[in-house]
Amino acid sequence: MKAFDTVVVGAGVIGSSVAYHLAKKGLNVAVIERGDIASGTSSSCDASLLICDKKPGIDTKLGYESIMLYKKYAQEFSYDFEFAQRGSIYVCETEQELEVAREYAKAQADDGYPMRMMDKHEIHEVEPNLADDLVGGIWTECDASATPMAVAFAFIEEAKKLGAKVFTQCPIKGIKLDEKGHVEAAITDKGEIKTKRIINCAGVWSPEVGKMVGIDIPIKPRQGQILITERTFNIVNRKIQEFGYMLSKFEDVNYTRKVSELVEKHNVAFVIEPTLSDNCIVGSCREFVGYDRKNDIEVMQALAERAIRFVPILKDVNVIRAYAGLRPWVVDHLPIVSGVEEVPGFYIAAGHEGDGISMAAITGKLMSQIVVGEETDFNIDKLSFSRFKKAKTATN
């Protein structure tokens, strides 16, 4: 195998986007992928491009900038990744939730994001199948959706047009460094690729790639399960999520949802979104179970129970499929988009947990700016790999 300016490891949504943006900068790019394009997390997730579930600040900024890029790419790319901007609703079950929601929406609106409150009547007007007793919610106009696998295919397609080479069924076996500790080559079982730069976009598997250059990447797989319903009429028109879940996760608010033991045990939060063919994608949950990608019937029941509480009509709808995916979890819930000081030529774009699809576009763009040494669109110090070293030193 010949030499490339840059080797991207992993062809999920992140790797695909990184490859495209690097190729756009004029670099000679190879993508190496253990399985196939979008065969890991990107094929077992939901389809959201959201800011409504992000924390104010950099988290929301990444989400927003990414949606803007997707909107542009939907016009430019030849492969249709089914981009649809239909807004999203965060629904509230209680007055107490509504109160916190107001503060949250206000903070985001003050930062200039299109978020506002909807009252009881308004949410039922736009989503007539929501349970009658829900008290209101947050409306986020810019939120959108896209089909994750198609997003990866679209980026790969465009990257190829710009000369990128994609090698699937080609796992990375090791990384060669020169005497100065600089990246020299990627070793695969199809041969060695000479390169000065390797971008680790291997998601939940990125710690394995990190070990090849002796660094410890603190990403852990966090499993999420999803149900797909049969094709029906439009049950919902856009992404809908429950606000109480987010609330119960805020460290500074003392709030417990009134949910069944089953829902609590499996950390289930209601989310739903329609597909273009009128199925519903129903989720979700987050559990640390290692690299297990199997569904569990109890979790599936909890997902269904919670979904029926918010959209009662789902009681009469069949589930035709279920799957589990692994989200790359990082302790501060921010991705790593950065170079690695200790290993010149080694970069990481991984750790987006449940926001990989949302943030893939902007991640690719930022990474390409880092690699060619340009100033990034905005400050992303918080995404640096060195933040973990600092945290360690601080605790020591």
Next chain:
Amino acid sequence: MIKKEVVVIGGGPSGLAAAIEAAQRGAEVLVVDSNLKAGGQLFKQIHKFFGSSAHRSGTRGIDIGTELLEEAEKYGVEIWLNSVAIGLFQEKKIAVERGLDVEDKKLEIIEAEKIVIASGASENAVRFKGWTLPGVMGAGAAQTMINVNRVLPGERILMIGSGNVGLIVSYQLMQAGADVVALVEAAPKIGGYGVHASKITRAGVPIYTKHTVIEARGDKRVEEAVICELDEKWQPVAGTEKTLKVDTIAIAAGLKPLVELAVMHGCECIFDPLLGGWVPLHDKNMESTYPGIYVVGDIAGIEEANTALEEGKLAGIAIAEALDYISSEEAKKLKDETWERLKGLRMGPFGEKRMLAKEQLLAAAEAAKGSAEEHQIAASAGA
């Protein structure tokens, strides 16, 4: 959650045989079946069984079905009808959706000590232009319609495939009052037994060998079928197209094992075209690579009802032995007898190929077991 000693998924011949064997030796057995009546495909087999040395040759499928259901009742086998096993979860948990209507549907989770998967097979499709039009169906589906539901699927029928299923179903469709316009067969020779083929040709139905269907035409359903000749490389020969006025195209292109439940629980599979495709590995007790999960009948490789019955018995005996209802000496005697009968059934031109395929599968299962044990030894040595 319900706990059961033995759960059999699928109440066809192999599933019922496994249930009866285990239950008559004292095990508590539940059979879950998705249909209105247990018996699998037996109740649509109104013809007499055939085969060189089959011990049931001359008996009709429906009679075997009735016998099995009587025996199951006698030994106290519990049967849930209208119950679909929607998934197998760790650790040996079966999710079963009970009930027909949305209103009374209920999900039951059963934890079983031993599970027998007797899920059977599904019909292979043949893809051609217009193949999704109403009126294109599996030959097995057409057979169910006439023999079980007493509904004629159409009046003018084109049958694809001349194996025994294609031949028998064609004849039964004629008996039921349909007009079978033609059979097409891609191979140069008729696939099934001559005795079945001659019944059809005697009635004046043409069997076109080296032919295939290339298109179904029609507005809302099938109105015409286009067939054509195939060359030595199985490619359509231009200019040989014939248009037939038919309203139904029945496809008898073989079956493939329904392995999803086994795969879901981590049973290892191999691919063998002679057995119908992906098949779970199993040992001589019909136990899969996952301890306590057994596979019998068509899921363990496509064969026929008699071999399915014997495989079911093997699993039932092995389960009774594993649960200590019978001694290993008694189990060995019973299993040896069953294997003898199975060998008898797997003779003749069709049987021998399958016997060979089955032997390869057994060897692969042994090898898989061996490496798993080595793994365990290595792991415990490491610890």
